[in-house]
């Protein structure tokens with residue numbers, strides 16, 4: 022392996038690169054699904070490939086290939102240099118990377134049971150059992166359960182002297198029941214929309230208590246068919262953890278990506294309202310809002326030893342006591358806001374993608390109120406749970422979310438459920454209306470396995486820790 | 502690396518440089534029908550089990566990305582991957598890999614066989630399809646495949662020079678892809694398609710707000726770079742200091758690029774026969790009934806001159822033109838072989854790799870043209886909103902087809918038949934069933950455009966009454 026790494030760097034240097042790195046990645050995955058009592062899919066895969074990134078004449082070039090031979094490494098490294106040269110014809114300022122110590126290290130994520138050693142029969146057996154519980158009532162027209170596991174094994178080497186080997190194992194599972202009566206269609210998912218994913222082995226699966234919750238999920242889906250519509254107006258809104266996780270993702274995670282702020286995503290994903298003069302000054306949320314970015318948190322989907330710039334993973338505040346306090350950065354852009362070191366948030370979707378700024382794990386720190394006390398303290402409110410739909414403008418201000426289920430709260434008590442709950446707001450107004458955050462007892466690290474960004478599109482995964490929180494006087498019931 | 506090695510290495514570079522010049526020739530071989538058929542035959546001959554089905558996909562994709570008037574990303578990827586399904590009786594297993602060495606292929610076959618053996622029987626199992634005849638569909642253009650990073654940089658430079666002249670800043674992409682797809686099975690079926698696609702997209706900013714334009718074509722020579730450049734610049738200039746207007750119901754004039762968001766969620770959630778069988782499609786009991794304005798006709802037609810696509814599906818079944826909505830009346834759905842069997846009809850050739858939980862989906866929607874033009878739509882509007890395109894749309898309620906999303910990159914108030922002034926972006930929350938019953942006019946010309954979350958379709962521009970905007974934003 023070492024000779025491949027060296028050959029790439031030497032070829033690039035010979036072609037005039039002032040910086041080069043190579044990532045060689047082998048991947049392995051297993052993805053199974055059961056739908057309505059039948060196999061939905063059984064698909065396993067592996068892949069191997071490498072990508073070479075160079076700076077030449079002050080500009081980036083990148084090329085990749087799935088054929089790992091010496092000749093191909095030379096071809097690709099040379100092509101990357103040629104592409105950099107073409108890019109350089111249209112650049113203003115040479116790319117400069119902020120310094121990072123050279124690391125020689127080996128890093129592996131934590132897990133107990135290797136999911137690839139667990140027999141397929143055992144996995145299918147659990148999914149079929151869940152399926153039969155969900156479909157016990159004829160009103161359930163679609164029951165779908167799935168499990169997936171993937172392992173990434175990556176070698177990274179750079180002309181700055183780093184040689185890093187990392188192995189990351191991620192697992193996830195979940196299910197959904199759709200109930201229909203006439204033209205009424207309602208959905209409940211567990212543990213969250215699309216399932217819960219963590220950087221763990223097969224031990225995650227029993228820990229999710231999938232089977233134990235199936236009956237409740239079925240009954241809630243059916244109950245929603247006859248539930249009243251979510252009221253329209255302004256109500257105190259309590260978001261449970263998995264919905265709050267997506268709220269953090271969309272309204273703080275993406276806008277604090279420094280490449281978005283600097284306009285590099287303007288043509289597709291968009292830009293950001295968190296412009297650089299706001300750093301350290303802007304009142305993003307109320308005083309109790311503390312949000313950390315953390316590449317080191319155990320079992321987070323984005324937890325790594327090092328990012329794809331070879332920068333050691335870190336933990337820092339994005340929002341401290343309500344003030345916007347930090348960006349997600351990489352080695353190329355950290356210098357543009359006067360920072361001396363990258364935060365280590367540069368990641369690529371596999372060997373064939375160019376690394377770019379991606380969210381690491383971003384979490385709302387728990388508050389000090391038990392969840393039940395928040396409910397007891399709410400006069401006229403609604404709890405919304407489990408994401409159903411999400412949309413936000415390209416500067417990340419106007420958002421609108423739909424959830425699977427709403428629970429009305431009157432005089433400190435949950436009085437009933439409502440269907441089709443939606444809420445809408447403007448990011449800073451919303452976070453400044455946060456007046457209660459539940460304590461660590463309801464805090465969970467929720468996984469987002471499919472965050473899209475970039476052109477060509479790249480997928481990344483990250484986790485968001487959150488307990489429940491309350492927001493005062495939010496517009497609800499937009500979709501009538 | 503020692504000094505001696507380094508010298509030796511430099512000597513070795515001369516043939517390497519020559520090799521790069523030859524690389525087009527090599528790619529030609531690797532992507533050719535003969536080479537792909539060779540891989541296929543070898544894999545299928547070695548497959549254990551009772552029957553096997555093979556998909557090959559890949560190609561070469563290159564993309565130049567610019568922002569703030571500079572090229573900041575420039576990438577190229579080449580490769581092929583296979584996915585093989587092996588059936589043992591009615592048990593099925595699938596393994597996918599991009600490791601196409603002898604060893605890699607054998608590993609994939611063994612794994613698929615093992616997976617099949619540990620799977621339960623699939624009650625929906627079907628024998629693999631017999632060899633088929635395919636209609637010719639030529640969307641491969643050598644010039645598109647060959648567009649080099651230097652040529653891409655030249656084109657981008659031309660656009661950026663124009664932006665600089667007007668003191669504007671632009672971000673966007675210029676990409677050229679060559680896509681190979683092949684389906685084969687142990688009954689001797691072999692389907693192969695090679696197509697190209699070029700795309701130019703530009704968001705041009707005046708410092709505060711922006712204008713956007715895009716064009717896509719299989720033939721890079723038909724891609725209208727100058728028009729995209731001019732349109733994004735013109736919109737950026739028009740979209741200065743947008744004023745805030747109240748949310749509420751407005752007549753909207755949707756430019757071509759805004760129209761796919763009306764149809765894309767229907768494509769995914771309503772036009773496929775699986776959703777009809779499961780009862781989650783809002784059209785499940787509407788065949789023969791009028792659901793939209795009579796000027797709405799929707800087909801799935803990969804053979805339309807503006808469509809991008811492949812003339813067969815992932816079962817190797819030829820893709821037919823499917824009539825979905827005709828003059829507002831529901832005509833039918835797209836099928837794979839399994840849903841066709843359940844319906845007692847023929848597959849339309851819209852399968853995904855089997856087995857899968859989704860069922861068939863349309864991939865090349867064509868929305869029929871009308872008799873108006875964008876200019877006429879504006880001229881005949883007393884008060885309305887002109888939308889360039891939409892951002893981040895999502896489905897809220899699949900039964901009522903309620904979709905939400907934001908306007909983007911040029912939203913204008915039209916008053917007394919003229920564009921009056923730019924307005925700040927708005928969020929819509931609208932039932933698309935209602936929208937398609939409130940159609941005022943449809944344009945004569947159609948364009949190939951892509952939806953925000955992917956998928957392309959052929960659409961006209963549309964004017965619609967009582968379109969519901971529900972909130973505003975700060976820009």
Ligand SMILES: [Zn+2]
Nearest residue numbers: 270275472473
């Ligand atoms: Zn995301």
